[in-house]
Amino acid sequence: MKKIAFITGATSGIGEATARLFAVKGIGLVLCGRRQERLDALSTELSDLTKVHSLNFDIRDRDAVMEAVTTLPAEFSNIDILINNAGNAHGMDPIQSGSLDDWDAMLDINVKGLLYVSRAILPKMVKKNAGHIINIGSTAGKEVYPSGNVYCASKHAVDALNQGMRLDLNQYGIRVGAVNPGLVETEFSEVRFKGNQERAKKVYQGYQPLKPEDIADIIYFVVTRPYHVNIADLVVMPTAQASSTLVKKNL
Numbered sequence: 001m002k003k004i005a006f007i008t009g010a011t012s013g014i015g016e017a018t019a020r021l022f023a024v025k026g027i028g029l030v031l032c033g034r035r036q037e038r039l040d041a042l043s044t045e046l047s048d049l050t051k052v053h054s055l056n057f058d059i060r061d062r063d064a065v066m067e068a069v070t071t072l073p074a075e076f077s078n079i080d081i082l083i084n085n086a087g088n089a090h091g092m093d094p095i096q097s098g099s100l101d102d103w104d105a106m107l108d109i110n111v112k113g114l115l116y117v118s119r120a121i122l123p124k125m126v127k128k129n130a131g132h133i134i135n136i137g138s139t140a141g142k143e144v145y146p147s148g149n150v151y152c153a154s155k156h157a158v159d160a161l162n163q164g165m166r167l168d169l170n171q172y173g174i175r176v177g178a179v180n181p182g183l184v185e186t187e188f189s190e191v192r193f194k195g196n197q198e199r200a201k202k203v204y205q206g207y208q209p210l211k212p213e214d215i216a217d218i219i220y221f222v223v224t225r226p227y228h229v230n231i232a233d234l235v236v237m238p239t240a241q242a243s244s245t246l247v248k249k250n251l
């Protein structure tokens, strides 16, 4: 029987690349995001390869999250793999002048949204003593860089939740692990810099950043290990990157 993966943030970047690879490998998909036209286009495209269902909800909205999960059609309701991927940085300002709206967005989406989705999906995993959760953290959850303050805090929280989930779910045989990427060229910087394409492009210039497909490959590797193998915490950076603040660029 096909496994079912529930992927948040499937409308672009890492989530979309993961959905595409999973589809090729015959994993059934629940694709989540807020941009309906992208959900529709991706669902139509991937339906030739696997069974696909899409859900449009904002992960900040706890009622919408619970409702989306409870209204899943029967053939998609037995989730085997949860990819907690939806998230973004909003702004990049020093702490003394940061935007409160940006802070709310990052903590509400990256931390609370991940919690709501996990809370909605976990009861069934617990009941069947099976399941695999991949939390998409970041190098920003392993170290802090100037003006990264709240985004880094949100990803440090994901790091803590990854550990906490693993502890609490151990008795149910549920695997929990994090994939923590460094710089990946996606829409991430466009969102962070509020549509400023020039500023966003600069983040990825002068070196080879990771591609979303690189992370999808790793996620697929993680979810295809034998049951006794749990990749608990994985950090991956472009070769040019040594830390959040040290990237070898040829500009």
Ligand code: NDP
Binding pocket: 008, 009, 010, 011, 012, 013, 014, 015, 032, 033, 034, 035, 057, 058, 059, 060, 085, 086, 087, 088, 089, 109, 136, 137, 138, 139, 180, 181, 182, 183, 184, 185, 186, 187, 188, 189, 191, 212
């Ligand atoms: P993208 O901006 O390309 O994708 C972000 C995804 O999250 C989109 O599908 C978006 O969908 C979804 N999303 C954002 N906010 C919400 C929300 N409120 N409700 C529901 N869905 C939401 O960025 P990436 O692919 O790069 O980011 C994916 C994850 O990877 C994030 O958690 C990010 O922090 C992490 N990451 C990214 C790195 C990078 O360098 N790019 C490095 C390390 C980690 P929609 O807008 O349709 O709702």
Ligand code: 8X3
Binding pocket: 137, 138, 139, 140, 148, 181, 182, 183, 184, 244
């Ligand atoms: C995204 C990587 O370095 O832009 O999580 O924070 S970084």
